[in-house]
Amino acid sequence: MPTDCISYQTSGYFSKLIQDYLDQKSELKPLYNHFPTLENFEKQIAEKASNFDNRNRIPLVETLKKQYQNIEISDSTKQNIELLSLENTFTITTGHQLNLFSGPLYFLYKIISTINLTKELKSKYPSYNFVPIYWMATEDHDFEEINYFNFKGKKFRWNKESNGPVGRLSTEGLAEFLEIYSQELGSSTNANTLKKLFEDAYLKHDNLADATRFLANSLFANYGLVILDADDAGLKRAFIPYVKEELENQTSYKTVQETIEKQFKDYTVQVNPREINLFYIEDNLRERIIFEEEKYFVNHTKLSFSKEQIFAELENHPEKFSPNVIMRPLYQEIILPNLCYIGGGGEIAYWLELKSFFDAVKITFPILLVRNSVLLATEKQAKKADQLNLSWKDLFTKQENLINTITHKISAFPIDLTPQKEILKTQFQYLYELADQTDKSFSGAVKAQEVKQTKGLENLEKRLLKAQKRKLSDQLQRVVDLQCELFPNNSLQERQNNFSEFYLEKGEQLIPLLLQKLKPLEMNFNIITI
Template structure:
């Protein structure tokens, strides 16, 4: 395996805000707690250890044991769950939607970044324990974002009706997807493993939450991964005081809006990822997940007939906390309230909205976690790597936009200057002397001189056209091959990790895939990785 590294800001795929954060731009300091450097975890451990209630640990462990009741967890995972009761144990967390069959491959990169960071921290801080956590976004309702995965450029889609939190969705209809992959993946040992994995996850579990938990546990249980479902009554009960601050005081709306304005004042190019609402909770019950909105002192569940007075809503919250589902602004707070967490690992878009939240956390006296950009990687096969070498491309070249790459390559290989303008000018200069000579001797020769000049220019024109045609044929071959290669590595002119499902790489690498990625991904390296295998 060979690993090449490219700075995130040189890839062209990361926002100015995230690149400035990675560079430690001083103007951004008010929006994060500590930069994710190994030496900075010592203070983060001390702060979170002091600020995290012991009673929350017991509730967390009890809830996790219930969530794992029907899961064949590894001894490592069971040990990690039990260790969360100890005040010296902390978590490293990543979160992700319940994408069908993991969705894009960066799902794996997120979790592996999380696992690898915990292992690194264990070496650096042996007096503490560290647990990798995958937070399942079971309460999301954006079904269209998760109901498919791509395989060899085609969408494999689950067609069913959905409402409410996707985690509660029944797995009905996924047998049709199973038939598609059965006819698509082939009959190799690796293909048969993937088909069995899909079958056990999605056809033998009743809900999408159960299926996703099984799948993530099968892939990463041996590494001690702990999977958390926030759609849990006991865990939500810990959130009640903060839900009240949101709904009845609109605290996050005021504070986060101010933070956004401050961020925007730093740079016009900072793209604000999410905006807070006056109330940042949904009402989640049965098959509905709808926003809670307030009007003239009455609280309505949007697009339903359900409504409450302020007193009734408080009683509902105390009796049924599981019915209050945080949105993207409130969910990070929920996570940090129930977990002894040190660091959140996410993509650029996620970190962008986390950077809006620090002042909100401070107002509630909740420790703000360190924010780490997950590992990003481009996996290049041996065959593709050979093509890169033959085309004399650098790894940085591959990240250029398509037109930029083509133009750069054409300029590089076009070492013949097919422009005969200088030669034509020289002919004109030479014939100028001949015109003078004919004028002085016999003017009847002027026509012959002119004809000869035209003949020679036409000859140059014909030669120029032939050379141009030949060069175009040559360049077309380069352009076609270059386009094919870049389309393989950057499907739909996007990062591979956002398009490719892990199954495509598993079909090639098999059981070696995850160990290969575990070895290659370095969470604190702070560079985009190109992995040639």
């Protein structure tokens, strides 16, 4: 079984920005507060404790109790909700969209990273409490991103119209979806468990937020996970001053745009700020707020407000003002006593644009941690990799490069014609020496001939490689087949497959296995044999 370790930086699946962040490049230091090490959390705790408004703990606990009142929860989750009222309790947070049946596998890895980090912190700092939070992205409106999941190479899609915040979306129509999905699951004990989980989550709850809460709670309640839906008027009261600041001064746009212009010259910008980074929402509406000619307009509607009117609307109905991707992190850090945000590479990339904005509004910027990434391999797949003499590093290589590398490795003779090129170079060196002693036109002829013959050798080398690929096609196909199993659609497994595919095999052992194996602060790509 291959035993090599893959770092995020060498995996080939992380952007230059994230690689440089993980390498703690000095030019990125202005973009974050403290790097995620166990020791740095001591500083973060001190900063958050002095900056956080503890009055916000009261509506937080009240809201959570209200949201959990119709759901059976574990003692550990119940205890964690109560602990949030104490000033020595802090949170570790991850966020995720309301993907149907959790969507891709990394839903699990985000939450497990969060749970495991709270355990590490409690061990290191026992006088404090640390609560894992899953922030449900209930106010998102891009339904096309979340209305499907992949199972055994097939896409299962929920066809439905959606215009407003997805958390408020009715689950009507998912009974027919379950019928189709059930046929693919089969009739094993684990398959029946998955069917019941889907049924209890989506057919017994009226909206997507409640369904997703039930699903995540069913999977993780025993580990004290607290699930928060921040689409709540009580929670948004604390956000009112920052919404006013955004409406009046557009601080987020000014600060984030300046950061992008100064710090992102060598990096891809993940998100670009708008002049006002807020939406106006109702059950079937989520549209941008735009400021023009001294008035505030709700895009694609007839709604408009003067400054006084929109401030009055905000005071009376704070739940109608929804932060976009730029403002949401600020909302999170205002209502939670949070120390760290755990997210994928894309999420951490946009958080890195926000430090100057947080500084401007005087809110502590959290530690940013790249979530655990995982490749799940069966014993059979690991054994096959051994038989093919493949390392995990080989399997992470882009397919064309992998085929070339393996062809060179298993060929009975060298395919590299470098020695022949060196001999040719030596021969032409003699001709250049002759050229120096005669007419200059001869030197040009020598150069032309060298280029021609070198190119000829390079073409022969390419043809030799092609010929060997044909000859070794059976062995190479086995390599390709294995890589395609582990990296569906030439992408990371965790971005493609749904957890149910692996639950069928491992059942209730799956999550405990992942919890045992994942170490959030090690920042290596985990290869786990199941």
